[in-house]
Amino acid sequence: xxxxxxxxxxxxxxxxxxxxxxxxxxxxxxxxxxxxxxxxxxxxxxxxxxxxxxxxxxxxxxxxxxxxxxxxxxxxxxxxxxxxxxxxxxxxxxxxxxxxxxxxxxxxxxx
Amino acid sequence: xxxxxxxxxxxxxxxxxxxxxxxxxxxxxxxxxxxxxxxxxxxxxxxxxxxxxxxxxxxxxxxxxxxxxxxxxxxxxxxxxxxxxxxxxxxxxxxxxxxxxxxxxxxxxxxxxx
Numbered sequence: 278x279x280x281x282x283x284x285x286x287x288x289x290x291x292x293x294x295x296x297x298x299x300x301x302x303x304x305x306x307x308x309x310x311x312x313x314x315x316x317x318x319x320x321x322x323x324x325x326x327x328x329x330x331x332x333x334x335x336x337x338x339x340x341x342x343x344x345x346x347x348x349x350x351x352x353x354x355x356x357x358x359x360x361x362x363x364x365x366x367x368x369x370x371x372x373x374x375x376x377x378x379x380x381x382x383x384x385x386x387x388x
Numbered sequence: 389x390x391x392x393x394x395x396x397x398x399x400x401x402x403x404x405x406x407x408x409x410x411x412x413x414x415x416x417x418x419x420x421x422x423x424x425x426x427x428x429x430x431x432x433x434x435x436x437x438x439x440x441x442x443x444x445x446x447x448x449x450x451x452x453x454x455x456x457x458x459x460x461x462x463x464x465x466x467x468x469x470x471x472x473x474x475x476x477x478x479x480x481x482x483x484x485x486x487x488x489x490x491x492x493x494x495x496x497x498x499x500x501x502x
Contacts, residue, residue, distance in 0.1 A: 308488035380430035
């Protein structure tokens with residue numbers, strides 16, 4: 278079946294640093310989604326990508342839909358304490374397919 | 389706009405007890421989902437409903453049943469709770485558009501089975 282490999286599993290960075298995480302798929306995807314989950318809350322959609330090569334920004338966040346359609350990355354620039362949380366990638370091949378999720382990247386920010 | 393609402397937020401059950409998690413969405417979405425989240429395991433799909441009147445098993449359906457009561461509501465039932473079902477449960481809904489499919493989550497239900 279389809280699988281998503283998300284890396285890294287966790288990150289420890291200094292406040293102000295840039296962050297990069299990525300997801301790769303064993304199959305071609307037509308949609309990539311990036312979510313953030315704060316402690317005690319449900320995942321919240323950050324960025325949705327629908328076209329290969331698409332590069333989309335949301336404030337300090339930038340995500341790209343890989344040209345091969347088998348990968349996506351999320352960058353966070355100039356990290357701040359409220360960026361702490363778990364980031365999930367998700368995607369699907371066809372719009373009627375189930376959406377599958379990566380296992381998440383846990384971001385820690387050191388003071 | 390409430391989005392996806394699920395209840396209860398917290399629940400403690402004894403082994404063997406039954407309970408139902410309720411979920412409702414006000415976005416007129418066709419598809420609804422139940423996920424469980426465990427440390428290091430990410431989000432695992434339990435059941436989903438592509439439309440009113442249909443339900444399908446996900447990755448980890450054993451020990452659960454679901455009901456798509458109407459377009460708004462999708463409930464998850466544990467008939468005989470087991471400690472292995474201690475988890476955080478998330479309901480979600482989505483709608484396919486010409487661009488793609490985006491999923492929206494509720495705030496979670498923390499279930500402990502003792």
